[in-house]
Amino acid sequence: MTELRGSASEPCRVLVLDDEPLILLDLEFAVEDAGCTPLTALDLVEALAIVQNNAISAAILDVSLGRGQTCEQVARTLAAMGVPYVLHTGDLDRMDEAVRNLGGTLVPKPTPAAVVVARALEPLAIRHV
Template sequence: MSGMHHASSEPCRVLVLDDEPLILLDLEFAVEDAGCKPLTALDLMEALSIVQNNAISAAILDVSLGQGQTCEQVARTLAAMGVPYVLHTGDLDRMDEAVRRLGGTLVPKPTPAAVVVARALEPLAVRQ
């Protein structure tokens, strides 16, 4: 499956996972502005379900999802599928360990939504 012709027919799909609705909304609009289709999730289970049921091009993952949850399971699933993701977190001190374990591109909060989305889509531009 080559990514050469997907631009014309299929929009890229970007998973956006964040437990803060306002940030999620902001990122959702930025993904649309970038010409992609946002698939949003407020929690881990929702995100895993989206990943299992959709062809994801890239993902923006909030590291800390509240109630002690992190995005680790989603990140590992995406990594196994070869889907690039950025880690978007404002909690670097507490989440440092998780971020180090996961690798990936780190985009600290606050970063403008358009910039976060651009970083998430960077690997796709390289592949074209």
């Protein structure tokens, strides 16, 4: 498999944000299997710190993070930076209209982790063709 890179000199780094540890772990392994470095976060604060301190190539964002939090702030930050992301959610019907319009690719739960990662990395493959 060809190694994906975020740019000509940087390895591919994928932010994975999910408040469910088992889903996060499954996605982390799938990102590694795809040849990228996973940067994982269980909550909004962790995810924002990762985005501020790392060059991110792509992201997988759980929409609902519990305690009334959503991934909206992270998604908007990534969009402003031109970083592609997927919204991985099992409850889109309950989400606020603002989250529905974030513009990321929607991947419903449950979807196999390898498929979620492949969808997140699709824009990178297009950029490097």
